[in-house]
Amino acid sequence: MDRVQLLLALSMALFVLGLLGVIIRRNLLVMLMCMELMLNGVNLSLVTFAQQTGTASGAVLVFLIFVVAAAEIAIAIPIVLLLVRSRRTLEADAYADLKG
Amino acid sequence: MTHLLTLIVVLPLAGFLLNGMLGNRLGNRFVTVVGCGLPVVSFLIAIRCLADLLGGGSVPLVETAYTWTRVAGRSFDIAFYFDRLSAVMTLIVTGVGSLIHVYSTGYMKEDKSYARFFAYLNLFLFFMLSLVLGRSLLVLFVGWEGVGLASYLLIGFWFEDPVNARAGKKAFVTNRIGDAGFLLGMFLLYWAFGTLDMDKINAAFTSGAAPVVSASLAGILLFIGATGKSAQIPLHVWLPDAMAGPTPVSALIHAATMVTAGVYLVARMSGLYLQAPEASQVITVIGALTAFFAATVAVAQTDIKKVLAYSTVSQLGFMFVALGVGAYGVAIFHLYTHAFFKACLFLGAGSVIHALGGEQDIRKMGGLAKRIPITFVTFAIATAAIAGIPPLAGFFSKDEILWFAFGSSRGGSPWLWAVAAATALLTAFYMFRLLWLTFLGASRMAPETEHHVHESPWSMTSILIVLAALSAVGGFFDVPHFLISLPPLPTPREELHHFELPLLGISIVIALTGLAGAAFFFGRGGARADAVRPRLATLHRLLSGKYFVDEAYDLVIARPLYWISERVFLRLGDRVLIDGSLHGLARLAQRTAGALSRVQTGNLHLYAFLVLLGSIACLVWSFRHG
Numbered sequence: 084m085d086r087v088q089l090l091l092a093l094s095m096a097l098f099v100l101g102l103l104g105v106i107i108r109r110n111l112l113v114m115l116m117c118m119e120l121m122l123n124g125v126n127l128s129l130v131t132f133a134q135q136t137g138t139a140s141g142a143v144l145v146f147l148i149f150v151v152a153a154a155e156i157a158i159a160i161p162i163v164l165l166l167v168r169s170r171r172t173l174e175a176d177a178y179a180d181l182k183g
Numbered sequence: 184m185t186h187l188l189t190l191i192v193v194l195p196l197a198g199f200l201l202n203g204m205l206g207n208r209l210g211n212r213f214v215t216v217v218g219c220g221l222p223v224v225s226f227l228i229a230i231r232c233l234a235d236l237l238g239g240g241s242v243p244l245v246e247t248a249y250t251w252t253r254v255a256g257r258s259f260d261i262a263f264y265f266d267r268l269s270a271v272m273t274l275i276v277t278g279v280g281s282l283i284h285v286y287s288t289g290y291m292k293e294d295k296s297y298a299r300f301f302a303y304l305n306l307f308l309f310f311m312l313s314l315v316l317g318r319s320l321l322v323l324f325v326g327w328e329g330v331g332l333a334s335y336l337l338i339g340f341w342f343e344d345p346v347n348a349r350a351g352k353k354a355f356v357t358n359r360i361g362d363a364g365f366l367l368g369m370f371l372l373y374w375a376f377g378t379l380d381m382d383k384i385n386a387a388f389t390s391g392a393a394p395v396v397s398a399s400l401a402g403i404l405l406f407i408g409a410t411g412k413s414a415q416i417p418l419h420v421w422l423p424d425a426m427a428g429p430t431p432v433s434a435l436i437h438a439a440t441m442v443t444a445g446v447y448l449v450a451r452m453s454g455l456y457l458q459a460p461e462a463s464q465v466i467t468v469i470g471a472l473t474a475f476f477a478a479t480v481a482v483a484q485t486d487i488k489k490v491l492a493y494s495t496v497s498q499l500g501f502m503f504v505a506l507g508v509g510a511y512g513v514a515i516f517h518l519y520t521h522a523f524f525k526a527c528l529f530l531g532a533g534s535v536i537h538a539l540g541g542e543q544d545i546r547k548m549g550g551l552a553k554r555i556p557i558t559f560v561t562f563a564i565a566t567a568a569i570a571g572i573p574p575l576a577g578f579f580s581k582d583e584i585l586w587f588a589f590g591s592s593r594g595g596s597p598w599l600w601a602v603a604a605a606t607a608l609l610t611a612f613y614m615f616r617l618l619w620l621t622f623l624g625a626s627r628m629a630p631e632t633e634h635h636v637h638e639s640p641w642s643m644t645s646i647l648i649v650l651a652a653l654s655a656v657g658g659f660f661d662v663p664h665f666l667i668s669l670p671p672l673p674t675p676r677e678e679l680h681h682f683e684l685p686l687l688g689i690s691i692v693i694a695l696t697g698l699a700g701a702a703f704f705f706g707r708g709g710a711r712a713d714a715v716r717p718r719l720a721t722l723h724r725l726l727s728g729k730y731f732v733d734e735a736y737d738l739v740i741a742r743p744l745y746w747i748s749e750r751v752f753l754r755l756g757d758r759v760l761i762d763g764s765l766h767g768l769a770r771l772a773q774r775t776a777g778a779l780s781r782v783q784t785g786n787l788h789l790y791a792f793l794v795l796l797g798s799i800a801c802l803v804w805s806f807r808h809g
Contacts, residue, residue, distance in 0.1 A: 106795065
């Protein structure tokens with residue numbers, strides 16, 4: 084198993100870990116952190132491919148994802164804070180208002 | 184290439200547009216100048232065209248204003264055709280029309296919709312002129328429908344009162360029934376000849392080339408249109424109701440010009456009707472029936488305008504009798520004299536109504552002769568003219584109709600003469616009755632009305648004087664022999680020639696008998712009439728109820744239509760079928776949405792899990808399909 088395969092396996096592990104976290108954990112903050120994990124898993128694979136092919140586009144894309152992730156967190160954290168203020172809980176199940 | 188004919192037609196249209204769009208802003212003086220000035224200019228141009236026509240050896244002037252469309256190699260032109268017949272019609276329409284416009288400036292002075300009134304009148308003139316000047320049936324039909332529209336707008340001019348609006352609607356709907364026949368006739372002629380130009384159709388019929396259509400069928404279909412426009416039985420019901428409009432409108436549209444369009448149409452298509460003896464017979468019978476029937480109704484009416492309306496229907500019947508027996512020129516002659524005296528009568532009635540502040544019931548008039556002398560004298564002259572007292576205009580034209588009804592080689596007969604003569608007697612009787620009840624005898628007016636009686640302004644009385652003068656001398660212009668573009672008058676049968684002078688005498692006697700009868704019954708405060716009325720109660724009720732034709736139509740046509748509309752179209756069609764299907768669709772959408780909404784649990788983890796499943800499914804699918 085060479086280095087590339089190792090890095091790809093690591094990125095996949097990070098992604099699956101994040102995905103499982105989003106699906107299983109109830110805590111909203113933890114779910115947000117798990118999403119970050121997924122994004123970083125993807126980032127790792129992008130960097131790996133960029134290394135392998137010797138092109139810059141993968142690395143550029145990583146910067147783009149950083150920016151988007153920062154913006155997303157900047158909005159998501161205040162939303163979560165407001166929700167917590169109104170309901171006094173971090174449990175995701177408490178917020179089922181969109182039930183049809 | 185001049186465009187004088189087009190100018191005659193288009194000038195009133197310009198008046199309509201100017202008055203309709205700017206009239207309210209620029210004030211009544213502007214409206215008066217435009218509304219009266221442009222018809223007068225049209226009249227002058229028409230005289231100029233007549234001079235050209237007579238100077239050019241009576242070759243018809245033809246002018247193509249615009250090519251409407253070309254279909255399959257045939258072009259439909261808006262072309263104008265000016266021969267002696269259209270010349271007479273154009274002069275009547277623009278001449279009498281201009282006079283009535285001037286009269287209206289006085290009559291409508293106080294009305295708040297002054298500009299709208301003149302806009303409509305000008306619109307009417309535009310359509311009427313395209314009707315009489317149109318070369319093809321198509322242009323004629325456009326004018327025909329257009330005058331119907333203008334008539335509708337003017338009958339319902341004071342539309343705040345639902346009665347007026349309903350009268351306008353009735354006129355419009357009744358005319359549409361006739362128009363259906365007219366359209367069918369046009370289709371038939373176009374199918375047969377490939378053209379709608381009336382001179383070509385006439386030529387095709389007169390040239391004797393075996394026509395591919397039955398002239399009688401086409402003739403009867405066109406005549407159905409004429410019965411609608413010219414208020415003949417069975418479509419006469421709209422005209423008396425049309426008196427709801429302002430009186431100048433009744434004079435212009437519902438007496439002098441528009442209602443004679445049917446007469447003009449038949450005279451214009453005379454080449455066709457000469458080949459259609461059956462159609463001519465139908466015209467004769469309908470005309471004679473209408474003339475007699477309307478005259479009897481007029482005897483018992485008490486509304487001054489209703490009497491005149493039925494009199495118009497009756498006189499139109501006379502014209503159709505003349506058309507039916509092939510004396511086309513004589514029909515136009517009567518049309519021409521009728522335009523003068525009937526316009527004078529209506530405008531005189533308008534002057535009376537104006538003087539009495541809106542009163543129209545002749546039972547509440549009387550003794551007006553001294554109070555409004557100019558109106559009285561002109562009204563009396565016109566009455567004598569319509570009654571056929573020589574040497575006034577109506578005498579000449581009516582006597583010629585009576586003579587041809589008796590002796591024409593194309594369907595004249597003694598019984599026809601008898602009906603026409605009886606009608607003439609009734610005409611003289613009811614007209615002098617009207618004169619007596621309105622102007623003579625003791626006053627029966629309400630005191631406060633009587634206090635306000637005043638002669639009309641100069642703008643109105645001067646027109647009355649002009650029209651009375653024309654009613655007096657108009658008969659000396661020999662229209663039938665002027666109209667050489669029409670088929671020659673039918674030759675009277677040889678053996679009947681010696682009847683001509685005695686019949687002339689009889690028609691004078693008839694007119695005087697009518698006068699004497701009216702004087703006998705309605706002189707001395709109408710005491711004798713009051714004595715006779717109870718003995719003829721049934722007859723009187725029948726006549727004053729207008730033979731209950733409206734009620735019969737209501738029972739036979741209107742009620743079943745209401746019933747079908749209510750039961751079939753409203754309850755079944757509208758409520759059950761249309762509303763039902765729409766409600767069904769809405770309910771279907773609601774139920775589907777209810778079922779689908781259960782998918783939305785609001786559980787974030789379930790959504791995430793479904794996204795995961797979806798992603799996995801996408802991956803699997805993309806691996807499978809390489």
